[in-house]
Amino acid sequence: MATRFELVAEQAGYRAGGRWLVRDATLTLGPGQVIGLVGPNGAGKSTLARLLAGLLRPAGGSVCLLVEGRRVDGGQRARELAYVQQSIPEAPGFTAGALVLMGRYPHRGPFEPEGPEDRKAAARAMAWTGVLDLAGRRFDSLSGGERQRVLIARAFAQARCAVILDEPTASLDVRHQLELMARLRLLAGEGMGFVVVLHDLEMAARWCDRLLLLDRGEVAAAGPPREVLRPELLEQVYGLAARVDWQEAGCRIAFELPGLEAAGARGGRR
Ligand SMILES: Nc1ncnc2c1ncn2[C@@H]1O[C@H](COP(=O)(O)OP(=O)(O)OP(=O)(O)O)[C@@H](O)[C@H]1O
Numbered sequence: 001m002a003t004r005f006e007l008v009a010e011q012a013g014y015r016a017g018g019r020w021l022v023r024d025a026t027l028t029l030g031p032g033q034v035i036g037l038v039g040p041n042g043a044g045k046s047t048l049a050r051l052l053a054g055l056l057r058p059a060g061g062s063v064c065l066l067v068e069g070r071r072v073d074g075g076q077r078a079r080e081l082a083y084v085q086q087s088i089p090e091a092p093g094f095t096a097g098a099l100v101l102m103g104r105y106p107h108r109g110p111f112e113p114e115g116p117e118d119r120k121a122a123a124r125a126m127a128w129t130g131v132l133d134l135a136g137r138r139f140d141s142l143s144g145g146e147r148q149r150v151l152i153a154r155a156f157a158q159a160r161c162a163v164i165l166d167e168p169t170a171s172l173d174v175r176h177q178l179e180l181m182a183r184l185r186l187l188a189g190e191g192m193g194f195v196v197v198l199h200d201l202e203m204a205a206r207w208c209d210r211l212l213l214l215d216r217g218e219v220a221a222a223g224p225p226r227e228v229l230r231p232e233l234l235e236q237v238y239g240l241a242a243r244v245d246w247q248e249a250g251c252r253i254a255f256e257l258p259g260l261e262a263a264g265a266r267g268g269r270r
Pocket residue numbers: 016017021039040041042043044045046047048
């Protein structure tokens with residue numbers, strides 16, 4: 001049976017450099033959900049993702065992971081929830097397989113070597129992200145997209161309940177983007193939950209149950225994609241005129257930047 005959990009942010013905020021990078025962010029992630037964080041560059045998506053992941057301590061409000069009704073922290077939190085960062089770290093000397101196995105550390109005692117369960121979980125996660133055949137390769141020798149998929153596999157190997165993914169599709173080709181989002185939905189169907197930072201609003205509309213649209217550190221809108229991806233809101237937040245056509249599975253969004261487009265067209269005709 002799937003684990004009952006809730007990741008709750010209540011008016012969570014974070015300050016740095018004398019200002020609020022995120023203020024009053026409220027959301028609840030539970031089993032079966034995929035929540036998208038969207039918004040322009042610098043809006044506070046990564047900061048909120050790091051607050052949810054427990055990597056930043058809120059300067060206002062709270063962030064709390066409840067499993068079977070009880071608050072979990074420290075080592076247990078690391079067994080239940082994992083985070084995939086936006087930038088791809090250096091990992092000199094490690095193979096892809098060793099890196100994914102690191103996701104299993106929180107599940108073992110100190111100095112305890114990995115066991116068959118750990119290897120099984122790592123192999124399964126690597127199969128999900130299509131990197132099983134890269135297990136023996138040095139991480140540093142992989143392409144950007146391959147590395148991204150290894151890091152996602154590590155999070156899948158680690159977390160029982162929830163994964164926070166910061167722009168996980170940024171380095172992926174179209175096929176791997178779709179496979180990843182479909183995998184999140186599949187795992188959500190089995191009782192996990194995900195928070196995903198995305199720039200691609202059409203992808204967010206298609207795969208997420210709910211969206212938080214961030215603007216200059218504040219939640220400009222939150223709710224089902226149809227309620228959030230409204231032309232007037234998008235124009236307010238991105239400063240672009242938008243046309244949103246809803247279809248059976250998601251939407252098509254056409255943005256317009258009249259000044260620059262006109263200039264581009266003039267340049268093209270020269
Ligand atoms: N440690 C810090 N000190 C001061 N300002 C910071 C710090 N970290 C981030 N910021 C600023 O906070 C704002 C939010 O950053 P954040 O990375 O959360 O944005 P984002 O929505 O994820 O952006 P992007 O889409 O570009 O990844 C930005 O203006 C950023 O420059």
